[in-house]
Amino acid sequence: MEKDSIYFGVKEIARRANVSIATVDRVIHNRTGVSEKTKKKINEIIKELDYQPNILASRLASKNIIILAVLIPRVSEETDFWEAPLRGVQRAELEIKQYGIQTIPFFFDLSDKETFVQQASLILEKGVHGVMLSPSFIEESRRFTEECQKMKLPYVFIDSNIPEQRSLSYIGPHLFKSGYVGAKLLTYRLKSRNKILVVNISKEIENYNYLQIEEGFRSYFKDNQMDNTIVRIDIKETDYLSVARHMTSVFHDHQDIEAIFVTNSRVFTVASFLQNSKKKNISLIGYDFIKENLQYLNNNVIDFLICHKPEEQAYRAVMALYQKLVIGSSVEKIQYMPIDIITKENHEFYQK
């Protein structure tokens, strides 16, 4: 710590450069109104002393409040998945609000693109300093982040990525590898060469996240020279009855399905179907630590859940924006989350 030890602050820099500390401050923050000559001199001294600004003092003195927008899906009756990121945001805010950071949540409806567009434009009107978003709707997200770029707003993606965009960071899973892990777990105790079913339950047909997961899943079989037949269905209604109808039909066509992989958190509907139709000895793996899934994990219908720490994703996203906006330090462009394996036996200790 500075304190007693020899610490060089703005005062010392000012003394050595023969200027006032106000001028030093201007240079440190790249403000206008300093001659090239003194600017150069000061920067040299800063480098020489390896000056580290005292963030405490900086934030204490500054009146400047930084506002971060958070654009995520509203928690629906269908799933409480998005509760976790919201908690992550709140945890981050609690930690850094002393530094003058505030967050404002904006919620959209996952079954209505228009709400995403509306909330996004609200954010732009509001005049925030940074944005964290889940790019659930690809085209709409692309358009929104283009606006952010024009306004020089840094933005961070969580949960899924749009790689071609100039985001400050992506914080979320490596979907391909996540599917790969799913395949490992599913096949780990496979006894036969029977069929395997991949189930995709989503209203968003074009959502390519699930495709990446599936690609990873299939790659595992290829890499390990396993030639199981992989059956695949898309279910575009997310309610139980639709899922049950599709599942019944699949089981009718394919008697010898031994294992099922569901590419998202809706695995509980498939679990429910298996339980209701008294199908036993079918391995089932899916995604996300949500309470709907937990009961089926506990009664052994779901074997494993894969999870990517949604709360932590949001926490880190807020911290990344804080790093960038307050500290001015650089941020890792891609932060892959761990691919966590949750079972009946370890879930009580899981930290989302």
Added chain:
Amino acid sequence: MEKDSIYFGVKEIARRANVSIATVDRVIHNRTGVSEKTKKKINEIIKELDYQPNILASRLASKNIIILAVLIPRVSEETDFWEAPLRGVQRAELEIKQYGIQTIPFFFDLSDKETFVQQASLILEKGVHGVMLSPSFIEESRRFTEECQKMKLPYVFIDSNIPEQRSLSYIGPHLFKSGYVGAKLLTYRLKSRNKILVVNISKEIENYNYLQIEEGFRSYFKDNQMDNTIVRIDIKETDYLSVARHMTSVFHDHQDIEAIFVTNSRVFTVASFLQNSKKKNISLIGYDFIKENLQYLNNNVIDFLICHKPEEQAYRAVMALYQKLVIGSSVEKIQYMPIDIITKENHEFYQK
């Protein structure tokens, strides 16, 4: 944030109490030299205003440096496990050194109790403000923490616990449940009712951590009505040759061992034995994300590693002491770490 908004600080409290801010400060920090009457009055106003001290300002103004001692095993040639906690300490220190926190590491030798005792008394001489330790030697740790109590030093255990002590917190695994998870993974694809081997490799005979793990391991079999014979060996030399000798003898006595569970990070020596002796189709599970284990995970000799985020444990331990000493807030007495499951497929994303 305070800033523009209506924020009540020491100044406002002082104004309302008709005293100076110095007196308010004395009350806030429970310093002596304030009459009961004014003390009471000030405390009432503090409560009424729900006063939250500004930590930034507090630490900036204070000259008081807080020193935390870290007592952990030295990294040996045998295992780099303790590198991770050290990194966790450094990460925490980097984050809070602006607040005037410093850490000092003290290393002991896992194969020499005396070094633990020496380092522990060095800490007491040094006059630190808090201690984080791995209580690797139970009796010695007990004696040391009793001294800490006398000196009113808060201390936090990581990695393993001594439950009867008055620690500020324990941050580490639930060992029983961890063994339970190990059994789940080991039996998940068990084909037969063949024998299962539990291997204990440690110089510390009386270390009861391994006993807790083993107890959890065995409970899984009981809870699931599995009657596999569980063979158990203790190996008290940790070098490869000793392990190989014991393993050879066990395999001689028990031909039909199908799966092996090693209760700590030395699973790599067993893996090495299996590989060298060309034994295939034996499931192997052990502990900890260390580089010695990683190669055997990658070439499929080790099926799963269980891990408890050693870096995070240390990070949190330092933060817990910081919370207690600087913020004055309370700390959770037991913080169980997640029981992470590491495979060949997900280890690249693991965050220790």
Added chain:
DNA sequence: CTGAAAGCGCTTACAG
């Protein structure tokens, strides 16, 4: 037992 004043390292108007 209590208060006035200086200071922590920085930022922010304001004046020139």
Added chain:
DNA sequence: CTGAAAGCGCTTACAG
């Protein structure tokens, strides 16, 4: 383009 001064919310000697 530059500087003197006030101030952020708290702590710390020092004086009484």
